[in-house]
Amino acid sequence: MREEEELIEDTIAAIATPPGEGGIGIVRISGPEALRIGREIFRPRKGAPLGAAESHRMRLGLAVDPQSGEVLDEVLAVAMRGPHSYTAEDVVEVHCHGGPLACARVLQAALRAGARLAEPGEFTRRAFLNGRLDLAQAEAIISIIRARSQTGLAAAISQLQGGLSRRVKALRDEITGVLAAVEASLDFPEEVGDVGPEERERLVRVREGIQDLLATWEEGRLVSQGINIALVGRPNVGKSSLLNALLREDRAIVSDIPGTTRDTISEAMQLGGFPCQLIDTAGMREAADGLERLGIARSRAAAAAADLVLLVVDLTTGVTREDEELLKELGDKPLVVVANKADAVASVDEEDLSRLAGGRPWVVVSAKEGQGLDALSRAVRDLVLGGRVLRNTGEPLLLRERHREALERALGCLEESLRAWEKGLPLELVSIDLQGAWEALGEITGETAREDLLDRIFSEFCLGK
Numbered sequence: 159m160r161e162e163e164e165l166i167e168d169t170i171a172a173i174a175t176p177p178g179e180g181g182i183g184i185v186r187i188s189g190p191e192a193l194r195i196g197r198e199i200f201r202p203r204k205g206a207p208l209g210a211a212e213s214h215r216m217r218l219g220l221a222v223d224p225q226s227g228e229v230l231d232e233v234l235a236v237a238m239r240g241p242h243s244y245t246a247e248d249v250v251e252v253h254c255h256g257g258p259l260a261c262a263r264v265l266q267a268a269l270r271a272g273a274r275l276a277e278p279g280e281f282t283r284r285a286f287l288n289g290r291l292d293l294a295q296a297e298a299i300i301s302i303i304r305a306r307s308q309t310g311l312a313a314a315i316s317q318l319q320g321g322l323s324r325r326v327k328a329l330r331d332e333i334t335g336v337l338a339a340v341e342a343s344l345d346f347p348e349e350v351g352d353v354g355p356e357e358r359e360r361l362v363r364v365r366e367g368i369q370d371l372l373a374t375w376e377e378g379r380l381v382s383q384g385i386n387i388a389l390v391g392r393p394n395v396g397k398s399s400l401l402n403a404l405l406r407e408d409r410a411i412v413s414d415i416p417g418t419t420r421d422t423i424s425e426a427m428q429l430g431g432f433p434c435q436l437i438d439t440a441g442m443r444e445a446a447d448g449l450e451r452l453g454i455a456r457s458r459a460a461a462a463a464a465d466l467v468l469l470v471v472d473l474t475t476g477v478t479r480e481d482e483e484l485l486k487e488l489g490d491k492p493l494v495v496v497a498n499k500a501d502a503v504a505s506v507d508e509e510d511l512s513r514l515a516g517g518r519p520w521v522v523v524s525a526k527e528g529q530g531l532d533a534l535s536r537a538v539r540d541l542v543l544g545g546r547v548l549r550n551t552g553e554p555l556l557l558r559e560r561h562r563e564a565l566e567r568a569l570g571c572l573e574e575s576l577r578a579w580e581k582g583l584p585l586e587l588v589s590i591d592l593q594g595a596w597e598a599l600g601e602i603t604g605e606t607a608r609e610d611l612l613d614r615i616f617s618e619f620c621l622g623k
């Protein structure tokens with residue numbers, strides 16, 4: 159539990175499910191009054207009042223207005239007594255029929271019975287303040303909610319289970335040990351004597367530990383934030399068909415008329431294990447009319463802004479001069495040449511393709527038959543990782559800029575203290591920098607996080623989380 163405790167005395171409530179129609183809609187109530195409020199707005203069909211019997215047990219009954227007794231919905235309700243709940247407080251959840259009005263009225267009833275409307279992330283903030291989760295774990299929940307790839311999700315789950323926190327805590331404990339030795343030798347120089355190579359060795363190991371974690375950032379950033387991939391090429395080569403094939407969905411209009419796609423279309427998907435925004439663009443050519451020219455300007459902008467380009471060429475026409483010019487225009491942008499319509503040709507002129515690609519990766523696919531898409535996905539993966547391999551060993555990955563920044567700071571302080579030590583500067587100076595490193599590490603798990611930092615982090619959450 160953190161030292162500077164916020165006093166939690168009120169009870170909060172919010173709708174925890176997304177707005178709109180759905181199977182169920184959940185109103186969540188947490189705090190010291192949750193059970194009382196739950197009893198006022200929920201009338202069980204049979205048995206003891208809510209919260210009086212077994213904890214965590216779903217009950218069928220009616221949600222009612224606490225004042226008028228009007229029936230609001232037929233619901234399931236569950237009371238979870240603290241500390242065995244999400245927030246570690248008493249929690250009541252009312253599962254309504256998933257209509258916006260039913261949920262809103264049950265929430266109103268809870269507010270009328272004395273709850274306060276929760277701020278975004280306030281339930282999770284309470285879980286943190288009550289010591290149920292540390293800060294890195296709370297942030298993992300955001301990463302889980304936002305995960306758009308298997309790898310990103312797996313990394314976020316491992317973070318929620320404390321993978322990163324344990325690592326950071328172990329590093330911090332090492333520093334604590336050295337700090338204690340340094341302080342002791344400062345306070346009782348006669349009895350303790352000098353701190354020596356052993357302590358310095360420990361700090362060197364901490365430095366390596368921090369560097370190892372920092373080395374996972376590129377990969378963590380990839381799996382959490384993803385990349386933009388633009389489909390670029392002449393008209394009619396099958397860019398939109400490829401988008402549809404990769405999405406397994408009839409998303410973009412496909413036709414045999416060149417210049418079908420006018421505006422860029424962007425869809426989120428996974429390619430090569432990474433989340434990405436796949437952007438279909440208008441076919442590039444010397445534009446015939448003004449509208450098409452506008453579309454082509456957008457294509458250029460999309461290609462320029464993309465992290466990676468899939469340059470689509472048409473096997474039925476073979477590589478053309480325009481393909482070559484396009485490639486030249488794209489410069490040294492990371493790029494995969496995608497030769498499409500393999501189903502429509504008897505053989506593929508590999509020499510021609512490899513000449514065009516000029517050392518860049520190229521793959522042969524058929525958007526129509528869905529052929530070669532795995533190879534395309536592998537090519538993207540290899541290009542993005544640039545020879546690096548995804549660890550995927552269950553080792554923690556840095557998923558947030560905030561963690562990277564705190565680790566950089568910790569590393570800076572640690573190096574400073576090692577330098578001071580080696581120069582034989584007074585131990586007081588060594589100790590100040592060690593403190594800095596210790597505090598920076600503590601920001602990751604939240605032991606030393608300030609209130610404004612917490613505000614910023616928890617405001618990223620959705621309402622009801």
Ligand SMILES: Nc1nc2c(ncn2[C@@H]2O[C@H](COP(=O)(O)OP(=O)(O)OP(=O)(O)O)[C@@H](O)[C@H]2O)c(=O)[nH]1
Pocket residue numbers: 391392393394395396397398399400411412413414415416417418419420439440441442498499500501502523524525526527
């Ligand atoms: N045989 C065959 N035809 C394909 C394949 N992919 C696309 N086509 C056809 O090629 C034509 C153009 O496809 P689109 O996907 O609209 O091409 P595009 O590159 O998006 O064209 P623009 O939007 O005009 O730039 C359509 O008639 C498709 O059916 C393929 O893999 N094999």
Ligand SMILES: [Mg+2]
Pocket residue numbers: 397398399410411412418419439440441
């Ligand atoms: Mg198109």
